[in-house]
Amino acid sequence: MSDNLTNPKICVVIGASHAGVNFAFALRREGWQGEIILFDSDLELPYHRPPLSKTYLTSDDGIEKNLLKSAESYQRDNISLRLGITVADIDREKKNIVLGDGSLQAYDKLVIATGARPIIPAILGVATAKNLFPLRTASDVSSIRDCMKSGAIKKVVVIGGGYIGLETAASLRKLGADVTVLEREERILSRVTAPEMSVFFQQLHAQHQVDVLTSKNVISIESHNEYNEVICADDTLYRADMIIVGVGIHVNKEIAEKAGLTIQNGIKVDASARTSDEHIYAIGDCTFHHNLHYNRFIRLESVQNAVDQAKVAAAALCNKKPVYDAIPWFWSDQYDVKLQMVGLSQGYNQVLVRRDSENDKSFSVWYFKDAILLAVDAINNAKAYVYGTKFIKGRQKVDQSKLVDLSVEFKPANLLSE
Amino acid sequence: MAKITFITSANETITLEGTEGSVMALAVENGVRGIDGDCGGVCSCATCHVHVAPDDMDKTGVASEIESDMLELDDNADEYSRLCCQLEISDALDGVVLTVAK
Ligand SMILES: Cc1cc2nc3c(=O)[nH]c(=O)nc-3n(C[C@H](O)[C@H](O)[C@H](O)COP(=O)(O)OP(=O)(O)OC[C@H]3O[C@@H](n4cnc5c(N)ncnc54)[C@H](O)[C@@H]3O)c2cc1C
Numbered sequence: 001m002s003d004n005l006t007n008p009k010i011c012v013v014i015g016a017s018h019a020g021v022n023f024a025f026a027l028r029r030e031g032w033q034g035e036i037i038l039f040d041s042d043l044e045l046p047y048h049r050p051p052l053s054k055t056y057l058t059s060d061d062g063i064e065k066n067l068l069k070s071a072e073s074y075q076r077d078n079i080s081l082r083l084g085i086t087v088a089d090i091d092r093e094k095k096n097i098v099l100g101d102g103s104l105q106a107y108d109k110l111v112i113a114t115g116a117r118p119i120i121p122a123i124l125g126v127a128t129a130k131n132l133f134p135l136r137t138a139s140d141v142s143s144i145r146d147c148m149k150s151g152a153i154k155k156v157v158v159i160g161g162g163y164i165g166l167e168t169a170a171s172l173r174k175l176g177a178d179v180t181v182l183e184r185e186e187r188i189l190s191r192v193t194a195p196e197m198s199v200f201f202q203q204l205h206a207q208h209q210v211d212v213l214t215s216k217n218v219i220s221i222e223s224h225n226e227y228n229e230v231i232c233a234d235d236t237l238y239r240a241d242m243i244i245v246g247v248g249i250h251v252n253k254e255i256a257e258k259a260g261l262t263i264q265n266g267i268k269v270d271a272s273a274r275t276s277d278e279h280i281y282a283i284g285d286c287t288f289h290h291n292l293h294y295n296r297f298i299r300l301e302s303v304q305n306a307v308d309q310a311k312v313a314a315a316a317l318c319n320k321k322p323v324y325d326a327i328p329w330f331w332s333d334q335y336d337v338k339l340q341m342v343g344l345s346q347g348y349n350q351v352l353v354r355r356d357s358e359n360d361k362s363f364s365v366w367y368f369k370d371a372i373l374l375a376v377d378a379i380n381n382a383k384a385y386v387y388g389t390k391f392i393k394g395r396q397k398v399d400q401s402k403l404v405d406l407s408v409e410f411k412p413a414n415l416l417s418e
Numbered sequence: 419m420a421k422i423t424f425i426t427s428a429n430e431t432i433t434l435e436g437t438e439g440s441v442m443a444l445a446v447e448n449g450v451r452g453i454d455g456d457c458g459g460v461c462s463c464a465t466c467h468v469h470v471a472p473d474d475m476d477k478t479g480v481a482s483e484i485e486s487d488m489l490e491l492d493d494n495a496d497e498y499s500r501l502c503c504q505l506e507i508s509d510a511l512d513g514v515v516l517t518v519a520k
């Protein structure tokens with residue numbers, strides 16, 4: 001019988017969000033008898049992040065409607081949740097963590113689930129800009145909502161045309177703001193999707209009177225009494241009563257780095273989510289990990305990865321020999337459009353589009369490297385998402401000519417090569 | 419108000435009362451095992467899969483198109499399957515029995 005299970009030990013988790021919380025509950029389920037202590041700087045009970053830029057932003061709900069687990073669940077599973085506490089250091093030799101107030105907490109096993117924080121770019125004037133917010137936490141949403149409710153917000157500029165920026169633009173539009181998105185690259189979502197998708201989302205936003213402007217490199221912000229002016233390198237200027245910054249994230253890797261753990265584009269972990277220290281694991285957005293299916297080291301920002309790595313680390317701590325082997329998936333909701341993505345499209349050399357319905361807001365984009373299906377983006381088309389998932393998982397060979405032939409009914413059996 | 423009964427894979431029977439919100443949210447709030455609700459209830463993750471007792475199907479209705487497509491991800495899905503984030507609590511659901519999918 002495993003030592004970790006019979007001989008109560010202390011497992012400490014830094015970061016109580018999708019990764020840390022799912023890990024703690026999974027660890028109990030695996031039979032861990034010892035203490036489980038979760039620390040997070042955020043004061044709120046841990047909540048879902050994806051809705052923050054979507055339905056939660058446009059609702060009047062309090063965060064209690066959006067919790068990962070109820071307060072009682074933590075009690076029932078005997079998980080201590082210590083909120084409002086920032087972990088300052090890890091002392092690997094003494095197996096302690098140092099809390100913000102200088103006090104210590106011993107651990108036998110440590111899990112780093114510190115995630116990421118928004119990048120606030122060093123644009124001239126950013127520090128003095130009025131009503132400028134990132135969107136990562138419940139408190140960011142409260143600030144944005146308060147601002148919207150004040151009635152003083154007519155024009156919003158969103159810096160960054162990634163998923164968070166676009167979702168926030170759609171939500172603020174729904175709340176009645178006049179929204180402009182400024183993207184530095186030549187097309188939106190350029191790092192994550194094919195041009196077909198960029199065009200689709202650009203048009204979708206245009207239909208909702210949201211201007212999505214590309215090749216707009218913001219270089220400074222001038223704030224006046226009541227409003228800001230956002231100035232781009234091409235000398236164009238946009239008025240903004242509120243500015244949302246969605247230009248990407250920094251991994252929260254500093255405490256791991258200071259402790260001397262191996263860092264490479266994130267905290268490097270093995271297939272069981274273990275870091276270069278055998279007593280320390282890392283999970284979620286903060287990790288640089290190996291994806292078995294694509295045979296490549298990657299960093300992912302997704303609920304899927306946070307939850308799946310959480311399960312792997314919990315099993316590993318209970319002396320099973322898990323191997324992280326997941327196909328990445330992700331979703332984004334904007335207006336009445338649901339995008340579902342599966343796989344990793346990087347490295348594709350062919351893109352095929354399948355459009356079954358009359359509805360121009362329902363289709364799927366299939367990414368191939370030669371004959372191999374890498375990824376699928378499905379727009380209002382869960383079928384394509386599900387088939388894509390199965391084909392990729394099973395490494396099945398898709399018949400490309402049938403895929404684009406609308407006379408071939410869209411069914412798995414019809415789409416595979418003989 | 420509706421009383422909703424969950425039977426977990428450990429064969430626990432839990433009856434909960436709810437007035438609003440989704441059945442998934444009620445289950446998560448009360449820590450019903452096997453209902454994770456990883457996507458927060460937007461029909462994107464299929465981690466809130468339940469089998470409705472056949473007699474209760476007229477109360478819950480059948481899965482919508484996107485829901486039944488998503489259910490295809492799970493080999494255990496059958497004609498009584500629902501993603502319970504798509505079940506809105508109302509008086510109409512009073513008395514339903516849901517078996518949490520494995
Ligand atoms: C607005 C928004 C929309 C999103 N939409 C989607 C979506 O539709 N689909 C999807 O799959 N993903 C989405 N994501 C991404 C998803 O939310 C993240 O991948 C997920 O939250 C990662 O979980 P995590 O636990 O690894 O990290 P995080 O959620 O970043 O949590 C890390 C936690 O650690 C805490 N922490 C960090 N350092 C310390 C420290 N030193 N001491 C104490 N606590 C610390 C932080 O306070 C934080 O609570 C979205 C994210 C955002 C912000």
Ligand code: FES
Nearest residue numbers: 455457461464503
């Ligand atoms: S909670 Fe994700 S599909 Fe129901």
